[in-house]
Amino acid sequence: MSKKILLVDDDKTVLDSTRRYLQGRGFQIVHTDNGAEAVILARESRPDLVITDAEMKGLDGFALCRVIKETPGLSKVPVIIISGRKIKEEDILAGYNKGADDYILKPFSFAVLLAKLNAVMKRYEAFREKTENVSRLGMVIDPAGRTVTIKGEVIKLARKEFDLLTALIMEKGRLLNVPYLLETVWGYDPASYNDPHTVGVHISSLRKKIGPEIGARIISVTGHGYKFE
Numbered sequence: 001m002s003k004k005i006l007l008v009d010d011d012k013t014v015l016d017s018t019r020r021y022l023q024g025r026g027f028q029i030v031h032t033d034n035g036a037e038a039v040i041l042a043r044e045s046r047p048d049l050v051i052t053d054a055e056m057k058g059l060d061g062f063a064l065c066r067v068i069k070e071t072p073g074l075s076k077v078p079v080i081i082i083s084g085r086k087i088k089e090e091d092i093l094a095g096y097n098k099g100a101d102d103y104i105l106k107p108f109s110f111a112v113l114l115a116k117l118n119a120v121m122k123r124y125e126a127f128r129e130k131t132e133n134v135s136r137l138g139m140v141i142d143p144a145g146r147t148v149t150i151k152g153e154v155i156k157l158a159r160k161e162f163d164l165l166t167a168l169i170m171e172k173g174r175l176l177n178v179p180y181l182l183e184t185v186w187g188y189d190p191a192s193y194n195d196p197h198t199v200g201v202h203i204s205s206l207r208k209k210i211g212p213e214i215g216a217r218i219i220s221v222t223g224h225g226y227k228f229e
Contacts, residue, residue, distance in 0.1 A: 004122065006047040008038040008064065009082075010056045018051075019111045035059030039067055041138040042074055050119055054083035054095065062098045069099035069159075076146065078120045082106060082113075093201065097158045102186065123163065124186075134169055137214050141169060150210060160185060161206045164199075168218060168228040177225035199226070 009015040010033045019029045032038050032044045035052070036059045042050065050068060054061040063085065079100045080097045084106030095103045096110060099119045104113065134141040138220045146162055148155045157165065163185045167176065176184075178196045203226060207215030219227050 002026050002028050002049040004045060005117070006038060006042055006045065006052075007031040008033070008035060008050065008052040008056070009059070010034060014053075016143045018110070018113070021199070022114075025114060035061070035064040038064055039071075042068055042077070043071070046073075047077060049121055050077060050079045051113075051117065052079065052081055053093070054081050054086045062095060065095070065098045065100050078124050080104060080117060080120060082108070089201075096160050096202075099159050101159050123164060136165075136169060136172070137217065139210065139214055141166060150214070151172070153211055157206070157209060158202075160202055161209065164202055165210070166205055168226060172228045174220055175225055175227045181225065192220065 005027050007019055007022070007029055008031070009018070012033060013068075015031055015033060019031050019110070024028050027148060030041050030047060032041055033056075035056050038050070038052065039059070041047075050064075052064050059067070061081045066072045066081055068077055078101040080102045081100045082104045083091065083095075085093075086092075087105050092103045102116050104116060113206040116183060132143075134143070138151050138181060141147075142149075143166060144160075148157055148162065148165065164181065167181065167184055178199050181199050182195075203218060203220070207218055217229050219229055221227065
């Protein structure tokens with residue numbers, strides 16, 4: 001059965017060309033040019049993935065992403081944000097902090113978009129296969145529910161922070177290099193993107209959220225990567 005994608009962009013030229021490309025690759029496409037209608041369509045159509053432009057009048061892509069992630073029944077739907085103007089690091093991090101699973105800068109090739117959406121859905125399918133909770137140092141990770149609890153308190157993590165923590169925990173004791181993390185967590189091709197700053201920023205934020213006791217177990221190996229001890 002083909003995957004269903006909700007496509008949202010107020011640039012109708014981009015919307016139509018992207019829709020035709022993805023339909024040609026076998027995807028079912030539900031589409032709209034505004035965020036408010038996208039919320040209704042998401043509830044009605046139950047897509048497997050949402051691709052939204054960042055800048056739209058009314059409900060923009062950031063707000064749409066937040067609504068989807070906070071709506072029961074939709075919270076586990078992956079969201080990719082695309083943008084041609086909000087391209088600074090703080091914009092990208094803001095997207096991830098709203099729950100985005102990937103952030104793509106315009107202009108982009110359809111081949112790159114296809115690779116990224118396939119990578120995002122593959123990661124979700126992999127996490128869905130992990131149904132047993134993982135307990136470490138008083139921290140409980142629920143892969144199916146995508147929640148982290150420490151001493152009974154739910155810790156609010158951005159999507160990439162959760163995926164990063166899970167990758168480190170699942171491979172505890174093993175040194176995970178930056179290219180591996182960029183490919184596994186972000187879905188990037190290490191041959192074309194290998195910026196360690198992306199991983200470093202998320203590691204720093206993750207350590208703060210899970211607290212100094214557990215955060216100290218995430219070890220940085222300069223020039224190589226990270227591991228959880």
